[in-house]
Amino acid sequence: MLKEIRANQVKADADRVRMENRMDANMRSYQEMEANRRKDKEDFLAKLESNQEKANIMLAKLYADRNTDKDDMLKEMKAMQENRKTDKEDLMTKLDANQEKAAADKEELKAAMQSIRTELDDQIQHRVENILAIVEHDKQTLRSAIPEQIEVSLCARTDKLQENLTKNYNETCAAIDETKREFQARAVMTVLRKAQSEKRLTCGLLPAIKLLEMDPGSALFCIMPESSQGNAALHIQTVLLQAFCYENDIHIIQVDSAGKLGDIVTGTHDGPRLDSSCVIVHQPWATDQPVLSKSEQQLVRFCHKTLDEFPQPVIKLPGL
Secondary structure (H helix, E strand, O other): OHHHHHHHHHHHHHHHHHHHHHHHHHHHHHHHHHHHHHHHHHHHHHHHHHHHHHHHHHHHHHHHOHHHHHHHHHHHHHHHHHHHHHHHHHHHHHHHHHHHHHHHHHHHHHHHHHHHHHHHHHHHHHHHHHHHHHHHHHHHHHHHHOOHHHHHHHHHHHHHHHHHHHHHHHHHHHHHHHHHHHHHHHHHHHHHHHHHHOOOEEEOHHHHHHHHHHOHHHEEEEEEEOOOOOOHHHHHHHHHHHHHHHHOOOEEEEEOOHHHHHHHHHOOOOOOOOOOOOEEEEOOEEOOEEOOOHHHHHHHHHHHHOOOOOOOOEEOOOOO
């Protein structure tokens, strides 16, 4: 029985190693594409510099021989400039194509990595469930087949093994949850920075309340730090604002630090630091319907999934 358990564990480790190797191979492919793009750019710059040097040489020759061969030199200079312009356009077109291909390959690599991670999680969970079923079956078999004094010892060892397997499974689930929390934190940063660049942010508790009283339908997210117990009036206003958001289907996102939130929304903003007690992200309207980015769609799914959880999950923002 123990040999079979160890064999299953070794097989699970081998599968995890293969998945990690596939992820490393995909990452190396992306790095090679980035290196090729940089090389194309360097070749373009070198060729452009070489053409510039040729133009300078021809210009010097034109000034030296302009009394004897002025018309021919002007024609040759014009032809060379046209060639340089054509070469420049061709190289720029190639560079743009390589950049678009690199961006597409990057998105494809991200999707492949996410698929591999999901597949690995499913395989780990399936193998752990199989092992637990085998252990439970063997435990019942041993209880009915051996004397009572041996049964106690074997049951204790089996329970210990089951406890270790459960612990490993919980640790794996915790690591997966931590990865998901990091994705949510990156999504919050991406949404805030994009909204800031598009001037779709309202910062501060009082401005947020005024905005929601006038036009609650324009709000997409209400992002606020964890409530602190030091300021009772601020805590009451925060609770009332959250209740208003729930009633008007505005997604509430709690983060762990007002300081980190302030750093993100302030960014390179000239002037005083922006108020981070509450940040409203406006709807990205396009024509008659809002068009959400991938990060905004990810946060909407997160809010729907955690709507009934209590207490609400708190997203830990990375420090800048």
